Amino acid sequence: MIVAEQKPIGEILKKLPEVEKLLVLGCDTCVTVCLAGGEKEVKVMCSAIRMADKKIGEVTGFSIERQCDREFFKEIEAVVKESDAILSLACGAGVQMLSDYFEGKLVIPGLNTHFIGSNEGAGYWLERCLGCGDCMLDITGGICPKTRCSKGLMNGPCGGSENGMCEIDPLNTECGWYLIYERLKKLNMLQNMMTNQPPRDWSRAHDGGPRKLLREDIQP
Amino acid sequence: MSSNSVCIIGAGISGLTVANNLVNAGIEVTLVERNPYPGGRALFYGCKASDSCVHCGVCLIREAVMNFRRTHNIKSQFSSELTGFSRSNGEGILLEIETHPNIIDWRLCTECGKCIEACPENAVKIAPGWKYYVDSGCNDCGKCVDVCPEGAIALKRESMRESIHADCLVIASGFKPFDPSVNRKWSYGESPRIITGSDLEELFYTENYLPGVVKKSDCKRIAFLQCVGSRNVTEGGEYCSRVCCAYALQMAGRLKDEFPHTEIDFYYMDIQHFGKDFESFFGDVSRKVNFINSNPITFSVDRADRPVVRYESITEQKDKEEAYDLVVLSNGIAPGDKNEALAKMTGLSLDKSGFLYAMNGMGGVFVTGACKQPMRIEDCIEDATGVTGEVLSYLEERVQVK
Amino acid sequence: MNDKKIVAVLCDHGCRNGSKIKYDELKTNLKKSEVIEDFLLVNKACDSGVEFLDAYKGRKILFGGCSLLEERGIYSKIKERLGLKNGEFRSFDVKADLYDLYPDKVNLEELLVCKILSMGTLLYHAEPYEEERIKPAEGILVYGDGITALRTARALAEEDISVEVLETGEQFLSPGLFSQHFGRPDQRGLSSVVSADERRKSERNRVAGFKNVRFLPSDAFLSFETVEDGFVFTFKSGEKRKFGTVVIAPEREEEQSRETGALNLTDLYGKIVCGEPLKGEVVFLLDYAADTSPEVFKDVLLAGKYIKRRFASEVRILMKNAKVSVSGAQELYDECREQGIIFFKYLEDLTLKNNYGDFEIEGTDLYTGDKFLIKEPDILVIPGRSILSPRSKNFAEALELLTISDRYPQPDSLWRLPNETNRPGVFVAYPTGDNSIASLLFSVRARLSTAGIAVNEHIPVVDEDKCVYCLTCVRVCPFKAMTTDSESRVAKVLRTVCQGCGSCAAECPAEAIQLRNLTGESLYQGIRALG
Amino acid sequence: MEESLLIIYCSEGGRKALQKMSSEGFRLPSGVCTFELPCTGRINDVMLMETLQNGVRGIFVAGCREENCKYLDGNKRALRRIKRIKKLLSDAGIEGKHIEMQTFGPDEGKRLYSAINDFAGKVGVS
Structure with missing residues (x-):
């Protein structure tokens, strides 16, 4: 699932042009599940924009199944025609699809898209996949070193981990290679540790290990 | 099972x-209560939550009273006492109930409040979660009778005696707070700045926190004295009252919240931790209170009318004197006045401290709550729930025997 | 959508409270609203009977009056007479909710209109429903095979309830051994340590004598699932069994002491059970590693008394606090002092030197102010904190119970009896008080009573079209009343478990969950009607 | 009612505190409406936002004391939600002072009274 977080509303308001009619468009898939752009968020956003001292005539809220599928745009064609701009509460893919489909309309992104990840509990999301296009999970026992190792090392740990925790953040981040080792041991596949991986394409490097999104207000 | 009836005292x-x-x-169910309102002793105790709930349990009593009001099929006799007890030939128990003049009939009262306004003596009071009642101080002027639109008030009612038949008797007559005035040592009553924990509870209920003589601005030092009437054969009971450490610490925490610049000293013998939440609570409150492990020797009152506590400081190995703006005697739980009479009447025995000895189920008499042993509110609820189960089994067995 | 309009009825007697409301104006104001069909004023509704409402059969009724109406059961009479279902009737206490809250000079009329309109809107949108009661499945699973679990199982079996006992197979001497009693302590006398284990064995034999008790082997449980009328456990044998109620009697164990060579209480009991002579100088050091709880203090007193009497050893008990707040402990404490057990209350300056099991304890006695030095006691006992045994903890975690501080599989809540957990239907058996087993039995019996469990008035209803199956509700529900349903692929409410708090409805990102009779739409409109 | 305040209270702590307040003779300021919910945990963002958008000057939520929620953590959830809305509002250039939540024990009538009055003063409703 794609994990996203709403931009601070002040930032959104700054970006909004002074238009007669604004459409706030939510997406009922990933961003609803990660509590960032579903029907409820659309309603809250609409109210907030209406209340903010902004020269916008009318704010309408709407939400479609997926903003990354053209077919769903048919049902909103009429609404979009009437509005002057769209505030999209979808991931980057949705925003781009919208601007492609409705070429004449200005589409403003309402979310910051973070990562592909899993829902670990109420209000806690964890990055699980980098989308690197070159999956090696079969060798590493289902744990991705590119995401789970803070340094993205491909051939075993750096040597800085202690008690299974990463030296970059010894309290919260686990050492990815420690996890891989433990998993491989369980699978009886420790010989995989000896397989040599070709160097990674560092041009698409990311920083700081698995990115986490912690939302205090949702957590139990 | 509708033929079964149970009488509850208290x-x-x-x-x-x-x-x-x-x-x-x-x-x-027939409920017999000495006071003109339900809720018992702890009804006028106050909530002691500071930042968060400290589990004092006072709200559970409000809840129980509200539930009782909503249940319209409990027969209730307020201002009543049990005066006679006899067994009727294996057919259950015959009880004699004496009802004292019950000035306001709660079944008619609509809580319009006219009687409160009319009363020149301020004798009409309101019980939390309940209705109006007439407290002592009434001089029978009759003004409230004239204004009551419902005709719920009658001043000159006579005592009534009534016999009721019950299959079971449940005694839940509660406790009496220990009265420190029985011993001159505590100087209780000599200065309005020396109050008991029960007095402070009631001040908490009215949200006054301090008695009228102490002003918020000059309340700099407060002392809590533990084990007043507990764990001392010569001055009270031999037993630990089990509630005083908890309530005193809860109140100390609340007072500190209310008056952040006040110093609170806590004189204690042993801190009685118990209950699942007590440890975290204790850690919280121990930052707010100075603990002094000593029992004070004497009391006196200084020229500014402040109580002075003389105690033996263990760390400094000498006697010390401290003056306070307010001294709270954390009085413990004493057996109720009626325990002896009840025991005599029903054939129960008393333990050596004077609490009712529970031999539940013997002849259909059950004992629950603080008349059995010192208990906290939560424990009372648990105990009473258990006794309800025992009563039900007893009634079922009787039906089978019949 | 149900479009029955509302008939608003107001009793103008006790609740009037001297207000001078112009009722004609009020009536015209209210009738303008979309939801109110008629407005009636009655005098003394509690005395005048309910027949006057007969003309309004088939409408929804909103009734405002004083508390007497509820106390005298008038509202239930009205519901019965007009055949009103739940969701077709609502009442409010005019005095408490309105007149008592505002000064007389304020325009009460306007507020009354607001109140009636907002309550009316809620009622207008409410769906009528029959009261539902669901019977929990038969059968009780008792987890644990300590004395508490066995005693509970026996008590249930005696009531003709079939019980299955899931044995843990962990039969260690628990620290609570001494305090596991079910009567008053002075009745019990000094329980011999050896017989405590014997008692467990004899209790097990007694329980096994009941036809309706079945013992399940230890470690038999694999996974479990909550269903509407109970819990389905899958056992390792592949067997699936449904239980309506689960009672766990979690075993507790003592944390290991950090000091090598020192015994904790469990070790000491082991020695006593094996009949090892405990001669010489026996020292108990309390409040050292952790604060000693009153229950443990009592255990120490019992153990000390036993050792003193049996072996004529010299027993010293060092402590900061004498925690005598469990029943009978004060008497025992006094008895121990009389019998010559020496008590020290030490100050903060206590030091413990440990030279490979040769201890040296130095400190100051609080009462005399004298320094004391205890050199190389024969036996040093440092009681540890009692915690849930790992197995019990796993079980509690598998059942998703909220646990506090490693010790109690219960939420920290005033509103529940000490034997109740955050999962309705799961109970904890602890001998916390003299009557705790009886109160547990009462709770279990109340659950099993023929009437069944009433479905909460505010139960959430999931809109299948809107639900995106995001599982937010499953994660936020404090009672674990929401589950997944792989067939319909929407969140499912376990109706007997739900308590109707509305956390799920508040957090649902798709607004797909609404509380029955308190839907979001009616709430917004109800609030809008206020002003 | 342009100049109005809405008090949302729960059926437990909030309600009892309100009752205590009235029994002690304290009265609510004019223009204050009350609304009861079973638990403050039911309050959600949409409800608050729509209410404010409809011209209510302020919303005051009275819940139970922390650790004392009958539904375990409804009040804590509500507190966090209200914190979130406050931040959202202030980010949007509307002051967050229009929403406030406080928790009350059953006896804290006097405190409830002063809290409501303070709040009314803050949002400019007298």
Whole structure:
């Protein structure tokens, strides 16, 4: 699932042009599940924009199944025609699809898209996949070193981990290679540790290990 | 099972819990209460939550009273006492109830408040979660009778005696707070700045926190004295009252919250931790209170009318004197006045401290709550729930025997 | 959508409270609203009977009056007479909710209109429903095979309830061994340590004598699932069994002491059970590693008394606090002092030197102010904190119970009896008080009573079209009342478990969950009607 | 009612505190409406936002004391939600002072009274 977080509303308001009619468009898939752009968020956003001292005539809220599928745009064609701009509460893919489909309309992104990840509990999301296009999970026992190792090392740990925790953040981040080792041991596949991986394409490097999104207000 | 009826003595938290539980199980219940209102002793205790709830349990009593009001099929006799007890030939128990003049009939009162306004002596009071009642101080002027639109007030009612038949008797007559004035040592009553924990509870209820003589601005030092009337054969009971450490610490925490610049000293013998939440709570409160492990020797009052506590400081190995703006005597739980009479009447025995000895089920008499041993509100509810189960089994067995 | 309009009825007697409301104006104001069909004023509704409402059969009724109406059961009479279902009737206490809250000079009329309109809107949108009661499945699973679990199982079996006992197979001497009693302590006398284990064995034999008790082997449980009328456990044998109620009697164990060579209480009991002579100088050091709880203090007193009497050893008990707040402990404490057990209350300056099991304890006695030095006691006992045994903890975690501080599989809540957990239907058996087993039995019996469990008035209803199956509700529900349903692929409410708090409805990102009779739409409109 | 305040209270702590307040003779300021919910945990963002958008000057939520929620953590959830809305509002250039939540024990009538009055003063409703 794609994990996203709403931009601070002040930032959104700054970006909004002074238009007669604004459409706030939510997406009922990933961003609803990660509590960032579903029907409820659309309603809250609409109210907030209406209340903010902004020269916008009318704010309408709407939400479609997926903003990354053209077919769903048919049902909103009429609404979009009437509005002057769209505030999209979808991931980057949705925003781009919208601007492609409705070429004449200005589409403003309402979310910051973070990562592909899993829902670990109420209000806690964890990055699980980098989308690197070159999956090696079969060798590493289902744990991705590119995401789970803070340094993205491909051939075993750096040597800085202690008690299974990463030296970059010894309290919260686990050492990815420690996890891989433990998993491989369980699978009886420790010989995989000896397989040599070709160097990674560092041009698409990311920083700081698995990115986490912690939302205090949702957590139990 | 509708033919079964149970009589409960005392409408405190234990009595109300038993009554509400039994009514839900379809048993006929008669509730006999000495006061003109339900809720018992702890009804006028106040909430002690500071930042968060400290589990004092006072709200559970409000809840029980509200539930009782909503249950319209409990027979209740307020301002009443048990005066006679006899067994009727294996057919259950015959009880004699004496009802004292019950000035306001709660079944008619609509809480319009006209009587409160009319009363020149301020004798009409309101019980939390309940209705109006007439307290001492009434001089029979009759003004309230004239204004009551419902005709719920009658001043010159006579005492009534009534016999009721019950299959079971549940005694939940509660406790009496230990009265420190029996011993001159505590100087209770000599200065309005020396109050008991029960007095402070009632001040908490009215949200005054301090008695009228102490002003918020000059309340700099408060002392809590533990084990007043507990764990001392010569001055009170031999037993630990089990509630005083908890309530005193809870109140100290609340006072510190209310008056952040006040110093609170806590004189204690042993801190009695118990309960699952007590440890975290204790850690919280120990930052707010100075603990002094000593029992004070003497009391006196200084020229500014402040109580002075003389105690032996263990760390400094000498006697010390401290003056306070307010001294709270954390009085413990003493057996109720009626325990002896009740025991004599019903054939129960008393333990050596004077609490009723529970031999539950013997001849259909059950004992629950603080008349059995010192208990906290939560414990009373648990105990009363258990006793309800025992009462139900007893009634079922009797039906089978019949 | 149900479009029955509302008939608003107001009793103008006790609740009037001297207000001078112009009722004609009020009536015209209210009738303008979309939801109110008629407005009636009655005098003394509690005395005048309910027949006057007969003309309004088939409408929804909103009734405002004083508390007497509820106390005298008038509302239930009205519901019965007009055949009103739940969701077709609502009442409010005019005095408490309105007149008592505002000064007389304020325009009460306007507020009354607001109140009636907002309550009316809620009622207008409410769906009528029959009261539902669901019977929990038969059968009780008792987890644990300590004395508490066995005693509970026996008590249930005596009531003709079939019980299955899931044995843990962990039969260690628990620290609570001494305090596991079910009567008053002075009745019990000094329980011999050896017989405590014997008692467990004899209790097990007694329980096994009941036809309706079945013992399940230890470690038999694999996974479990909550269903509407109970819990389905899958056992390792592949067997699936449904239980309506689960009672766990979690075993507790003592944390290991950090000091090598020192015994904790469990070790000491082991020695006593094996009949090892405990001669010489026996020292108990309390409040050292952790604060000693009153229950443990009592255990120490019992153990000390036993050792003193049996072996004529010299027993010293060092402590900061004498925690005598469990029943009978004060008497025992006094008895121990009389019998010559020496008590020290030490100050903060206590030091413990440990030279490979040769201890040296130095400190100051609080009462005399004298320094004391205890050199190389024969036996040093440092009681540890009692915690849930790992197995019990796993079980509690598998059942998703909220646990506090490693010790109690219960939420920290005033509103529940000490034997109740955050999962309705799961109970904890602890001998916390003299009557705790009886109160547990009462709770279990109330659950099993023929009437069944009433479905909460505010139960959430999931809109299948809107639900995106995001599982937010499953994660936020404090009672674990929401589950997944792989067939319909929407969240499912376990109706007997739900308590109707509305956390799920508040957090649902798709607004797909609404509380019955308190839907979001009616709430917004109700609030809008206020002003 | 342009100049109005809405008090949302729960059926437990909030309600009892309100009752205590009235029994002690304290009265609510004019223009204050009350609304009861079973638990403050039911309050959600949409409800608050729509209410404010409809011209209510302020919303005051009275819940139970922390650790004392009958539904375990409804009040804590509500507190966090209200914190979130406050931040959202202030980010949007509307002051967050229009929403406030406080928790009350059953006896804290006097405190409830002063809290409501303070709040009314803050949002400019007298």
